Amino acid sequence: MVLVEHLSFEYPGRRALDDVSFGIEPGNITALVGPNGAGKSTLLRCMAGLERPLEGRVLIDGLDVGEQPREVHRRIGYLSDFFGLYESMTVRQCLFYAADSQLVEESQLGERVYQTALDVGLSDRMDARARELSRGMRQRLAIGQAIIHSPKLLLLDEPASGLDPEARHSLSELLKALRARGMTLMVSSHILAELEEYCTDMLILREGRVMEHRPAVDAEHAQTRVRISLSRPDPALRAQLEGMASLRVIETDASTALIAIDRDPHAMEEVLKRLVEGRLPVCSFAEEQSNLQDAYMATVRAADGRGRA
């Protein structure tokens, strides 16, 4: 769906993207993560054809963004982190214009406006002006404008910033629903916990370079991670765990341990059983979500380690 090849972009005095290359399969939701200034927004703007890169090219659905920007725009939706709305227009008018300017069939305009308003939960605010909407509703209207022409690829730059928890939850539900319809999404965000709810891939950018592009849950993560806590320290914990072939010890001390184990209830039952039989004072045995935050931090730490070496 997306193929980015050797993309470089510079701002005066600073290289924002440096030989960035990656590909995205159709139907994926890719989390674009990285620290401030990593080049996330620039990458999304280059992919949307809003910025002209110094070198390299972006292919979307087989079309070169640089060569055929208007054709590409019919296939993508883009929400900027600092988006704007026509403040004096109503929700209905904003959506109608978005559909009209994306050359949606005239006969389908009304239906598409209504359906999109339903999708983003604004069907009861159709006649409200954009300036009268709350932050969350404005965000939903902006997303509605970006998806009204049913793009194949949706690029979202910090879509959840400034949203309350309820609005964030409805946003993640919406993104999952869009993916279920076959849309490919790329979402940049600082809030990794929320990306975890719906992302299938993670692309880590740092200083304009791709540090890692991997599935959010990889083969290694077919296993789950379990945190074991003891009610009092027991030095035998490490030895007990290391003696079990069905698990891998990630970290441990005398009171707690983090292990990786197959996602099989029977395997987990067996481990717990052996710990109890070994007279270890187990007070907690809980599955711990392997999250993007961990994966991201592991990648960053590994890169930092390589840098120091």
Next chain:
Amino acid sequence: MRLNPEFRRNLTLEINLHRLVALPIVLFLACSLAYILAHEGGGLNVAGWTAFWLFAACAIVGGTQLACASMLDEMREKTWDSQRLSALSPWTLAWGKLFGSTVLAWYGGAVCLLIFVVSRLVDFNGSPPEIPVIVLCLAVPGAAVLMHAVGMLACLLIPRSGQRNTSNVIALSLFALFAGWPLGTGLMNHNPVFWWGVSWNAPWFSVISCWLFAAWAVTGLYRRLFVELQVRTVPVVWIGWAAFLSIYLAGFAVGQFGSGMTAGAALASGGFVVTLCMTYVSAWVEKRDAITVRRLLLRYRNGEWRRTLEEMPCWLATAPLVLLFSLYLSMRSGGLSLPGMMAEHMTSAMALVAALMALRDIALLHYFSFSRNARNVEMTAIIYLLVLYWILPAICSAVGLEMVSHLLLPYQSGSLTFALVVSITQLGIVGWMAHRRWREHISAVGGA
């Protein structure tokens, strides 16, 4: 047939029932007031002319303000990116914006025009106007389209770093209005216009010129939208505009000086002045940071010729023409004097010197633009150019250092060889400075 979405959006915003009803009533009342206040017998005539001036005010002044405001609002409210991401073509966007944002002004103008025309038809006893009504009715819309397009174009050309705020609307509207001023004065001219040796009726000549310039302004807006929408294009229209303007201005030279000026000489002079001005102005207006230059050089080095032309700034497209015209003029014997103030100091033999000095200024502008902390580049360059062109030469002349003054303003020396050597040296030094700063910039970001 599908209505232009951008035009339709503007209709939604600008037109409502209240405006549709209230605007004609207000305009009609204003004309009625003029009718009542007029002296006996001339009421219809005064009301008609009041309607005409209201027509001009609505269509030209009001429309230009609306056109500029619509573009600046897009930038300020951050909706411009969503327009750039739409599937609308540059042409659809150009005419949708041009006539959509000004639809209210056109509506008010049409009402006034109707009152004006009716008053002229009914007022059998009124003295016939010095300028035919049909000329006036054609001139105002032409001037309005010209100024709306120039205003919008100016809004798009404001450097990205510039402030796109409300005060700019006024400044840009005024700029656009002044752009149409010379054509407006042509309407009032009773003497025939000599153009390419042929006598033309001045008002009709102005009207046709006005519409031609309006067409070029709309074309300019359309082509600028290509750039904004990231649609690649080569600067053929820019060259075409230079050719049109050269031929247009050369026509006056042939007409004015008749016997002494051949068509070739007029075209060379016109071409030189036009390409020099266009090159100079576009260098100030266009994006010219280190990245833009680097991107262009990368395309060139990779042998991507079409991309090189697409990335080429407009000033670079006309700069070779400036040199060609100036070389031609400089080599001609029995040279032609350039018009206006320049004629005091410069004959056509000095055209090459003028071209080299203009390129030096452009190199200086780039030198400041390549700074890592480039701020107020244009203002900095203006200050340095004032020092180089005015303050230092004046000081040198005042204390009797004429030679130093000639080093700064070589065309004053009277010697073509000396002037050429000095201007080439100046261009070389400033060009080298700009190149060095560009290299420093590129090395700082880790480029090749």
